[in-house]
Amino acid sequence: MFNNSIWLKGVKTKANKKVTKDLETDILIIGGGITGLTTAYFLKGKKVVLIDKDKIGYGKTAFSTGKLTYLQDNLLKGNKEKENLYLQSQIDALNIVKDIVIENNIKCDYESNLSFLYATNKKEKRKIKKIEKILTRNNISYKIKENNNLYNSIYSIKVDDTAVINPVKYMLGLKEVLTKKIDIYENSIATDFEYIDERFKVKVNNSYIIAKILIVATHYPFLISLGLIPFKTHIEKSFLAAMNIDKNKKFNAISQNGNHSIRFYTREQEDYMVYCSVSNRLSKNIDNEKISKNLLWEIKSRFNNKVKYIWSNIDVMSSDLIPLSGKLDKNLYIATGYSTWGLTNGTISAKVISDLILGLDNKYTSLLDPNRMSNIVNLIVNNMKTAKTYILSKAIKNYSFYKKEVVVYTENGIRYGKYTDDNNVEHIVYNKCPHMKCNLIFNSLDKTWDCPCHASRFDIDGNVISGPANYSIKVEKK
């Protein structure tokens, strides 16, 4: 079994140059995921520099299910105008990706596909009925199926103008298109910035990039204060698996409660079902080993198929499940809060941001406005939960699911985490996330230190694997 995303298996790319000296540009994009790359695509006539801390295409997008659909679990927004606009934004995003693929002949296994949204109980069915009203209001035709034998569903609706892609091939295709038009740097981490004399001075590796316009497309904006994002969002994590099946099917599906998501894919003449399990809110109790075992057990008992790939992914959930993307402040733009639909939301965020910069109208600008304060109730509830995670992460000294190779201890008031590997070598790190100081938990599945508050991850030696933290937790040897 391959403990990684099916989209990354066998992917070998040559890294672009990294930032080694000071540079100046008009527009700096930090982050080469679907958002950063698509924004650069729309700005390609301008003087743009795009940087990524790793190689392009290895961020969260590479761990998604690769569906491009507007028939989503979270279409209900409690407000007709918002529901209509959000739905239209997803359809527009789908068409943008399709156009980009066709215009640039990107070989990303793009496939037109049916999408199902299904209910497994009466409550979910009632919600789907409400979603039908949104579709009808927007002149979208759909078909209903009662008692569909699709994954225990009692009711489902389907639309036929959606798609699936291989998200890594799509990003690498975009990178290729852009390489001739803008400057792309890889292995270049942005760690800080200042705004001086109407210019951003961004620290990248040990150099500085000066830019008139800054776009932070790092999935989770990596600087704490940006738009109060930690207070407007929370993080959810899910596990995914790809299993062999007899024959590829031409549809994708999601349960109305968002707990199960399915699509199909053919790779090197083998057909796969990609299956995504329950989404878990990050907390100190998240036991990755147990959750992945449960997924394997669920697949065995439900489908009895052989799992070839297993991996996990996280996403930033906004309080109203609408992205927080656009202009934050003077020439500073962010894009986040995709709430598990970042292929479409990353694309539409890129369009909104580039239109703002190019001075073009975009009807989704206020829907996505990152400065908005919407759904106050969800906002308060989420913040209380995050605060609880923070406080508990401080209070707890050890965790029941830790095995004996992991110890968390305090010395001279400083908290450390120690992992002893199979060769009896001890790896000691500071047990505090540099982002907002939450204490870290050990992820025994991936052998990483994870932040239960905002999902930063560090390897056993303290190097940052993914942000928002951008500093390591290494303990320098004396």
Ligand SMILES: Cc1cc2nc3c(=O)[nH]c(=O)nc-3n(C[C@H](O)[C@H](O)[C@H](O)COP(=O)(O)OP(=O)(O)OC[C@H]3O[C@@H](n4cnc5c(N)ncnc54)[C@H](O)[C@@H]3O)c2cc1C
């Ligand atoms: C289980 C699961 C399944 C999903 N499936 C789907 C799906 O089928 N369809 C869909 O629409 N959405 C899906 N999503 C959501 C989607 O994966 C994300 O919302 C989306 O990929 C985020 O894109 P991004 O460009 O913001 O981030 P990323 O792809 O993570 O790109 C951000 C980039 O920024 C770089 N970076 C970060 N920090 C720095 C720094 N300090 N300096 C320089 N570079 C930096 C990273 O290396 C990375 O390459 C899913 C989410 C989950 C959790």
